[in-house]
Amino acid sequence: MSSSEDDRPLAAVRGARTNGTSSTVSADTNGTTPGPIPTNKNSKSVSSRLDKMANKSTNGVRPINAAGISLVNGSVEDSGDLRRGKRKGHQAPIKESSSSEDSDAPLNKRRRTSNGIRKENGFKQEDISSDDDDVPLAKKAAAKRRNMPLTTLVKREKKPPAPPGGGSSDSDIPLATAKLAKEKQRIEQKAAKPAKEMRAEENKATTAAGAKRKSAGNANTSELAKKAGKAPPKKTNGVKKEESSDDDVPLAKKRKGAAQKPIESTKKATGKKTKDIDTKPTAAKGKGKAKEETPAEADEEEEEEYKWWENQAETDGTQKWTTLMHNGVLFPPAYESLPKHVKMKYGGVEVTLPLEAEEVAGFFGAMLDTQHASNPTFAENFFKDFQAILKHVNILSFQKCDFKPMYDYFEEKKAEKKALGLAGRKALKAEKDKAEEKYLYCYLDGRKEKVGNFRVEPPGLFRGRGEHPKTGMVKARVQPEQVTINIGKEATVPAPPPGHSWADVIHDNTVTWLATWKENINGNIKYVMLAATSSLKGMSDFKKFEKARELKNHIDRIREDYTRDLKSELMADRQRATAMYLIDKLALRAGNEKSDDEADTVGCCSLRYEHITLEPPNVVVFDFLGKDSIRFYQKTPVIHQVFKNLKIFKKAPKTKGDMIFDRLDTTQLNKHLQNYMQGLSAKVFRTYNASWTMQEQLDEIPNEGAVHEKYAAYNLANKKVAILCNHQRTVSTTHETMMQKQEEKIKGLRYQKLRLKRMILSLEPTRKKKNPAFFKPDPEIDDEEWIKEHQFSLVEQEKERITKKFEKDNEKLQENGEKVLKDKELKERLQVIKDMEAEFKTENKTGKIEPKRGATVEKLEAQIQKMEERIKKQETEAQVREDNKTVALGTSKINYIDPRLTVMFCKKYGVPIEKIFAKTLRDKFKWAIESADGDWKF
DNA sequence: CTAAGCGAGTCGGGATTCAGTAT
DNA sequence: CATACTGAATCCCGACTCGCTTA
Structure with a gap:
């Protein structure tokens, strides 16, 4: 970690870039537009940094629920204990930081503590002021501000939301x-x-x-x-x-x-x-x-x-529509009881459950073969809710429950469906489509727009991600009485299902949802909204990216300010500045507070003591679970002051469980950001840095070569952004076996190649001397054991093939009413197997293979050539597969990379857009496709 | 030898639904 | 704090690829 360079204050780095004195390839053409802060030093910085990240991030496999504890041990009666023991049972009562005064209160492990804060206050005088010898500050900043680009000033004065396309540096294109x-x-x-x-x-x-x-x-x-x-x-x-x-x-x-x-x-x-x-x-x-x-x-x-x-019809944005018509929501079909013979068992005896209970039991039964069923929390939560719904039925022990009959029944059903064949399934689908048809679209301001999630979420068992404390709870069926409809005054209100009524019908045109209800697990509100391809979503997407672009005009000042504030004497300011640095550099999320009944995940502001480790002189190791319990693991050098600050923020008495930024929360942070730019919030930095990085990466791609090469280059750029945003996916369960298969395949090809070479030698033994390198044994397959196995499996395959063919031929003959072939025929056909085996045998002994009739050296060489190509193809494929097993490209493509960048790339490089944007994305990004061209800049 | 046909397996994309952020 | 909206991974299914056979 070449720390000397990383220590350079950001300002200096940026200065270099802005002056255009740096050798940076990525330097902006007009030299003013600031890059993302991560660009630490020279041209390679971004990519090298990203590469580092890629390697370092332990290929963050999502942590699997550690508890492999089977339910079989321990009875349900224990469940109370299990529950108590599980999470933070040891936690001391929470002290609200604001009120409490008693200094001997135990530290609360998760939240900031009154204790901690007081200590910080104490230290504030001694430590902060003292380490601040090199005071830069106010004057400098003021000076800098005067240098601010004119456009910025003008714009801010005049019209807060700059008209799209207005305002920026590109206006000088003739x-x-x-x-x-x-x-x-x-x-x-x-x-x-x-x-x-x-x-x-x-x-x-x-x-x-x-x-x-x-x-x-x-x-x-x-x-x-x-x-x-x-x-x-x-x-x-x-x-x-x-x-x-x-x-x-x-x-x-x-x-x-x-x-x-x-x-x-x-x-x-x-x-x-x-x-x-x-x-x-x-x-x-x-x-x-x-x-x-x-x-x-x-x-x-x-x-x-x-x-x-x-058209730039900028409404002020609060009103979302004037007329709105739709057909409401589609409820899932009512529950149908299972056939009489399908019952769960309790203590080995079949039990008849009330309908609602049977449904819930079925939820669990259907999941017997999933991870969830063996997760204790899941089972526990499920069982508690299950019991509540049982009413008088006496089921007290989870262990005695046997849902297998239900599971089997569902499997049976699945198989039936499969057996229906293509035609039958098509028919079913058509039926379903018809039922859904009227919900697919609505009319917004008279225009037909696609509705997104018009299906009311069906009941089931709540999954939740990571170690969610509520996993397994019963997600209740939503009744029409819970659903509020939002619709235009002029429209006919869709009729609720017969015998039911809506919770309410409103006409609120300041929101975009068509229907809403409250979900019972977390009390979250669910909405039915328009699809991503709709104009409403499109416009807000557009605004999002424009906002991120506008950040370009402010980023320099923001960085200057927070760099300065890293040394602020006010603890709150210093923390804020440090947080901003992290958000800017590492693309962290804001990090709102969470409550105890949610999974324990964090973002920037909610980072805790144990999430950061400091490795002097300047490396910080982040290791925490972020959104969706995805692990964020990164070892990264930071500038000196940040390192120093983090050390301070971790200082005793803070310890495991305490907040790093105990004087900061997301609201304050965002409020502060608003001062720089209207609508600026923490998440904008993510969008900004992602798109900026993409632009930078795309700019480095040479405009030459085949389309597929350019496409690969695009994907690489995309991947860098994905890594920046920490977009991961779990390695698929099949990944390892797939890799092995592929390796085996490659080896097989190599072996084939080897044999071809041996054939050449059989034809012309002298060649070996002429070109020894060519006939050197392939180091990948010098393993005799493997060769024998491989030969064996080749023989087996061949046998099977011949037998199959034989049977098939017979079937055909039978159909035509002709004579069937005798077993003797099969034996004859299998004669080749003997030949094969013999051939292998001599090959293994002598290293020679008789080439086929008519083979020439030239032909064999051509075949070798082809074989090499195939091997290469397979190998790169395998490499990409391995490299991408934990990286998800989709999310950044859909949400963070300004689609106009992609459009620009496609137009400039002559890559068909459909290669990069699938159908729905093309719809979603229509605005970008039609408005950006080959020289568009983020 | 090539084009077309075929079946298994893989992959990509859309749907789903949960998890965040922001005000 | 509730509300409303964006962002996220994963599930699941259909389509397509690929290697092979057959015409």
């Missing part, structure tokens, strides 16, 4: 060039599209493009476009401002105009749709509907779908 570039891209993109999609868009694209091309010289784009029957092809957000050749209409006016149109059309559409949707639930349900619109048709014709990103 419009004409930009337009041309964009058009080029559009064409290229079209070319890259798969035929099917292309056809769909052909008309649109060509006319629009044509119109545009004509207009390029002189005229008014939008006019021509209108003539072509299209909305003006506006470029919106992101790169170019719409400062337009268009005309001299002030921007504001234009925006208004744009905003108005959709509203009008909305109204019209609304009217139409209202009728539509209103009648559906009542009359037209069954037949009328089916013929009236195959979904595909309907989609293509109407719509002229809403491209929200093409």
Whole structure:
């Protein structure tokens, strides 16, 4: 760990970057846009750091529930004890830090303690002030601030939420060039599209493009476009401002105009749709509907779908819609009792349970073969809830319960379903689809939008992730009486299931949910919302990334400030600064407080003593469970002051269980961040650093080579971001066996290669002398034992193959009413096996193989060549598989990497977008695909 | 030898539902 | 604190790949 460099204060590092004096490859072209802080020193820093992380992070396999304790030992009557013993039973009563004064109160292990705080206060005077010899501070900062880019100032004064695409450094791209570039891209993109999609868009694209091309010289784009029957092809957000050749209409006016149109059309559409949707639930349900619109048709014709990103109608954001129509939620089917012969047993005797109890027992029965069933907490929680529902039935001991009959029954059912065959299952699916059809879409401001999770969550046993104290509890069935519907005033309220009523029906257009209810396990509120592809979600996604981009304009100052504050005399400030450093550098989450009935996971602000280990001079080891109980393990060098601070924050009497940042919480932190930029919060740093890193990584990819190479490079960049964000996945249970299989396969190929070489030698023994290197034995397979085994399995395979074929042939013959082959025939066919064995035998003895008839050295060499390629392919594949076994790329792609970066990459590098964004992502990121081009910058 | 067909196994993607953050 | 929204891993199923056979 070359500590000397890492010790450099951030400011210095940044300075180097900003001056453009650093040799940094990743240095920003215009030299002003700041990178993420992690860029510690030189060009390689980010990647090397990430690589380090990758290696260090122990390939963080998710910790499996340690308790492998089987339930078989110990009776249910014990469960109380188990429970008590389990978690922090030893914990001292919690003292609220604010109130308590008694200094001899025992330290609470999890929360910050009054005790701890007082001590900190004491030390504050001596320690903090003393270690602060090198006071920089206020003056410097003020000076720096004066240097702040003008844009920043202007923007902040004028309009808080900068119009998308406004405001930033890219505005100096000449419009004409930009337009041309964009058009080029559009064409290229079209070319890259798969035929099917292309056809769909052909008309649109060509006319629009044509119109545009004509207009390029002189005229008014939008006019021509209108003539072509299209909305003006506006470029919106992101790169170019719409400062337009268009005309001299002030921007504001234009925006208004744009905003108005959709509203009008909305109204019209609304009217139409209202009728539509209103009648559906009542009359037209069954037949009328089916013929009236195959979904595909309907989609293509109407719509002229809403491209929200093409008009800047910035509502203030609190109102989410004006009209809203939907059909409510879909409840899971009612429980059907099991057949009479399927019963759980208690003490070996079949018991008849009340319906509700049977259902719950079934929940457990269905999970017998999962990890959960052997988790004591799970069983305990389940059993407690189970007993509560049993009423008078006398079941007191979990050990005496036998759910196996239920399990078997479910397995049977599964098998039945499988046996239905493809056709049968298709039919079932069609039926289900039909039942769901009306819930799939809603109408928001008259536009058809996809609903996300319209299915009410079915009852079951709560799983929870990590060591969740509530795992195994019964998740109750949700009744319509618990569900509140949110819908437009003008819309028909969907009817609750017969005999039921809704909890409430409201018309709140400041929220986006269509329905809500409260879940019984944690008391969390669940919502039915629109799908990720909807305009509402799209817009907020867009805003999220714009916010992250805006952070660019403030990040320098923020970093300066917190670097300075690392030495603050105020404990609270110093902690805050340190936390910000960690959030910025390590992409930690904010770390809200959690209660005792949740899994014990932490983020930055909730880090505790035991989560950080200090290794002088400047390395910090983080080891804790983060969101979803995913382990965060990282050894990383930090700047000196941070190291010093963490040492202070861990100072006695603090000990295991105490908060590191006892003077800080997420609310304070975010409040502080708001001072820098509206809407800035801790999580924005994650988005920012992720996208920034991606941009940096993409910039380093050479624009050459085959598409698949570029794609691989993209994935590598993606992977770095995933590692930055600590996105892990559990190694699949099959991983190891799959790796072994693959290795075996590779070995087999190598053996084949070896044999080919031996054949050459049989043809021309002299070659060995001419080219000894070529015929050198392959070190990978010099193991005779293995060779023999392998030969044996090859022989076996061959036998099986021949036998199978024989049987198949016979079947065919039988079908045709012909004579069946005799066993003698089979024996004859199996004669080759003998040959094989003989061949192996001599091969093993002499090292020689008779090549097949007609074989020539040239042919054999060609085969060897091919074999080598296959081996190489398999090997790289295996490598990637191994490398990625714990890294999940998806999450960062979906949530953190600005999709416009990907679009930019694809357009610039000529990689088809569908290679990187699957169908749903293309839908979700439509706004990005249509608005970014090859020179877009985050 | 190539193209097409075939079946098993793998993989990717969407659905699910829980876990966070933010105000 | 409740509310509302984003973010997250995993489950599960369908589709596609791959190696092999057959025409």
